[in-house]
Amino acid sequence: MTAAPPSAAYLYERVRRVIPPIEWPAFSDDIDAILALKRERNAVILAHNYQTPEIFHCVADIVGDSLALARRAMEVDADVIVLAGVHFMAETAKLLNPQKTVLIPDLGAGCSLADSITAEDIRLLRQRYPGVPIVTYVNTSAEVKAESDICCTSGNAKAVVESLGVARVIMLPDEYLAQNIAAQTDVEIIAWQGHCEVHERFTPADIRQLREDHPGVSVLAHPECPPEVVAEADFSGSTAAMSDYVGREKPARVVLMTECSMSDNVAVAHPEVDFIRPCDLCPHMKRITLANIRAALEQNRHLVTIDPQVADRARRAVERMLAI
Template sequence: MDASLLDRAGALPLPDLYEKVRHHVPAIEWPALADDVAAIQALKRARNAVVLAHNYQAPEIFHTVADIVGDSLALAREAARTDADVIVLAGVHFMAETAKILNPGKTVLIPDPEAGCSLAESITAADVRSLRRRHPGVPVVTYVNTSAAVKAESDLCCTSGNARAVVESLGAPRVLMIPDEYLAQNVQAELPGIEILTWAGHCEVHERFTAADIREAREAYPGVTVLAHPECPPAVVAEADFSGSTAAMQDYVETHRPAQVVMITECAMADNLAVRNPDVAFVKPCNLCPHMKRISLRKIRRSLEGLTHEVTVPDALIAPARRAVERMLAVRP
């Protein structure tokens, strides 16, 4: 290793933080990352900024610069509470829009504006209006993985963590649940007394998993515990030992302490949980989200330095979209 990368004592910089990510970041790469980490921490103090990071962010972001981490529901709740002047969303674009909807007077940044979502791109506001015309009077529950324009056309939002509770809260015999077809089908399996109408939107990470993947994992790792995200196809969820949001999967691991776990979701989820649960063996398979991986420490630093890639939401959409999100936040899973 180049001696210039070390501090004067010959040790790696920010050793306490490196200890958290050493299994994922080679020592030779850490000094350059540590420089970005130190700069981000200083910029946060100078700008009264906070970094919100989704569970799918890489460990070097999740464990070093994030102030608040969690699934979409947790990030939405914390975005509504923060007193920071600047919010940096280390996630994808719809998450940053949600933070802006809940904080219209604050500066919301996304480090890479191209960090999108296949679910958010699968449906438009015009599609929602068309669905309402075809199903008059049927309430519309929209997954939070959607644009502000789609949220504004909805009755209320949900996440994978509170989808069932949101649908039940309506007390309606029929519900439109959009756009994630698999999430809707998995909720339908839990609520046979409610007819759930779906839309053919899918997560490009979770739709690639198959029931055969789980069977192969069980054969390769006898006794392994399988946790699946409810954005997976119903056949995958049926093969799993447990299905839930990323927050629910984390709770399962930390409560049950299984010896071996397969996380049927985005790869960073297992990486981040492994840091906190060194006694649990996390085994593959998993899939990468190309959008989440567009976010990096360097991009977070540049975004804070220039307050670049600010996320805006048209004024006409703020109130109706906020109403849908706040109705979601009022429902407890």
């Protein structure tokens, strides 16, 4: 007989440092229901690092950054995948699991980067720069991936760019990520002008103020931040790299220049570290809640579908990335 899943009451021990006891009753019924529904439907939940702790630590089966979720999505042994993240992540899961049911709890969970470029834009870029390979950030629609040569994430962008063995590439849509990678490589990078609405708001003045207010703080910046912010930081890397840095270096005090929930999720594993939280929320990530995850499993909503012809081409771009 399959063991019963842990109850919400037991799971609270994981998150009691970041969720006050008075808030927990608002979550517990949904958590118990989701745990039962996952068993009934042979479902798994993939959650991005920017999800809130009650999702990330209490109902998710697989967690991580975009690259980790893409990799692990290929290994999922389940009938149903619920993507607790934004729409392009759900599309990536569907690309890699075309025969599985993939659900996103809220169709409005989009992305400013994904919205900044279209497939037609890429076709025009190819006309302007014939023969120049196009490296596309995974924060894009399937239609955009289908027009690209290879995908990348913030964690593997430099390796992907250099793997092509060419002097010049087009990298899109995140202008700041492209500029930050260009500073690390001899490959000439032509950038698009898309920005993440969370990371673009951080400034060097923010970092200087944080250092003044919290002497000795270690500043970690996501590479979607402007280059001048990355230059002021002590370390820059993907959400996975930032989490690894905290675990490896054990700074006494740290600030993560990225989406707000990331700090809560990393803090659970490192109670000895003092996390300073500049709370910039992603409005799209925060559209995912326990209530709509539960509804997704109960009502089989919202199905993620991709045109098969688009999917075949987009899948190749993702698989080329994963092969590196």
